Amino acid sequence: MNALRIPQSRQLRAAIAGPAPIPVSAVRPASLCRSVAIGVALVLASALGCAPAFAAGKDVSKEKVINPAYLTEVSPGVHVIEDRQQIFLVPNVTIIVGKDAALVVDTGLSVKSAQLVLQTARKLAGNKKLYLTLTHFHPEHGFGAQAFKGQATIIYNRAQREELIKKGPAFRALFADKLNVAEAMKDVRLTMPDVVYDTEAEIDLGGRVVKLNYYQAAHTLGDQVISVPAQGVVIMGDLLETKSFPIMPWFPDLADTDVDPLNWREIFRKVAATNPKVVIPGHGRIGTVADLNEAAQHMDVAREEVARRCAAGNDLATIQKELTPILEAQHPDWDLKDWIAMEVQVYYERLCRK
Numbered sequence: 001m002n003a004l005r006i007p008q009s010r011q012l013r014a015a016i017a018g019p020a021p022i023p024v025s026a027v028r029p030a031s032l033c034r035s036v037a038i039g040v041a042l043v044l045a046s047a048l049g050c051a052p053a054f055a056a057g058k059d060v061s062k063e064k065v066i067n068p069a070y071l072t073e074v075s076p077g078v079h080v081i082e083d084r085q086q087i088f089l090v091p092n093v094t095i096i097v098g099k100d101a102a103l104v105v106d107t108g109l110s111v112k113s114a115q116l117v118l119q120t121a122r123k124l125a126g127n128k129k130l131y132l133t134l135t136h137f138h139p140e141h142g143f144g145a146q147a148f149k150g151q152a153t154i155i156y157n158r159a160q161r162e163e164l165i166k167k168g169p170a171f172r173a174l175f176a177d178k179l180n181v182a183e184a185m186k187d188v189r190l191t192m193p194d195v196v197y198d199t200e201a202e203i204d205l206g207g208r209v210v211k212l213n214y215y216q217a218a219h220t221l222g223d224q225v226i227s228v229p230a231q232g233v234v235i236m237g238d239l240l241e242t243k244s245f246p247i248m249p250w251f252p253d254l255a256d257t258d259v260d261p262l263n264w265r266e267i268f269r270k271v272a273a274t275n276p277k278v279v280i281p282g283h284g285r286i287g288t289v290a291d292l293n294e295a296a297q298h299m300d301v302a303r304e305e306v307a308r309r310c311a312a313g314n315d316l317a318t319i320q321k322e323l324t325p326i327l328e329a330q331h332p333d334w335d336l337k338d339w340i341a342m343e344v345q346v347y348y349e350r351l352c353r354k
Helices: 111-125 158-178 261-272 289-311 316-330 337-351
Strands: 011-013 071-075 078-081 093-097 101-105 129-133 153-157 195-197 200-204 209-213 225-228 233-237 278-281
Touching: 071 278, 078 111, 093 111, 101 111, 111 129, 153 158, 158 195, 195 200, 225 261, 261 289, 261 337, 278 289, 289 316, 289 337, 316 337
Parallel strands: 101 129, 129 153, 153 195, 233 278
Antiparallel strands: 011 195, 071 078, 078 093, 093 101, 200 209, 209 225, 225 233
C-alpha cells in the first residue's frame, strides 16, 4: 500500500532520484543591504544600518546548529527540537513518527544541522522509512535538505520548488555575505524534491496520518501547513512566530514582493477552524489556537487601519508614522517590533496602490 497519497488530478511526480541539486551560484541581489532580514525571524541586524532590528534572538551559536538536547514530545509521536534559546537562524524542527515511517519537517540552515536532525530522526524511528518536507524555502528552514537525499523521500509543494529554483541562489548569497554564516553554508547545495504536489498530500506513517496543505502565497509563495488532524497538531512555519509581529518581506531588489497578507489571514481562519491543540511556529515557543487568533486579530486591525488611512488620502510615509506606534502599543510584549513598518507597507501596496 502506498503510504503517500496525492489526489491524482493534483499529482506531479519527479524522477525517482529527483533533479540534481542546484549548485550555489555567485548570484548577488541588487541591494543586499535593503534585503538583509528576509526570512529571518530572530536577528539583531541594526549594525548594518539598513535592516529591521529584532527585539528577540541571541547570536550565541556561530554555526547556527540545531540542538537535539531540546527535543520534546508535544503530542504522542510528535517531537519538536525546540528553538529554546532563540538562536538567530535556528528554527523549530518537527519529527512525526508512526508505526511504519517518520516525517521530518525542516532541517535547519546547514548540512551539519540537517545531519543532527537526521540522526535524531533515526534514533526515534529506527530503520523506518523517512520522509522530509519543509515549511517554506527560506534558508534557515531547509538549506540542509541535501543531508536527506537518498535517506528520505523529499516532498515539496510545486510553488515551493519553483520558488527555491528562482530565489534560492540569491538568498544563499545574501545570508552568507551579510549574516555571517558563510562558513556554516559552505557545503550547501540547493536540493530538489523527489515528489511535488499542487494543493494537498497525505502521508500515512502507520497509525498516524499527516496532511500537507498548500493554501497559496502568504509569507512566501510556497508556504506549507503540515498537520496531524487526529491529534490537533499543526505546524505553521513562519506564518506564525508566537508573541511576535508578522514578518512580511517586501524587497523589490530581490524580486521578492510575493507576500500576500490577505490570504495569510485566510489561512489563519482555515487553521483556527480546526481548533488545534498544539500550534508549532517557525521560531519561538510552542503555541495554541489562542496564539493563532491573537495574530489574526492583529492582522485585521492592521489591514483596517491602513485601509481607513488610505481612503483619507494619506501617503505611505504618513501612515507608517501614525500607525506603527499604535500597533506596537497594542502588543507591548511582542517581539519583532521593527517589522511593523514593513507590515504597514505591505498592506499599503496591496490595498492602496492604483
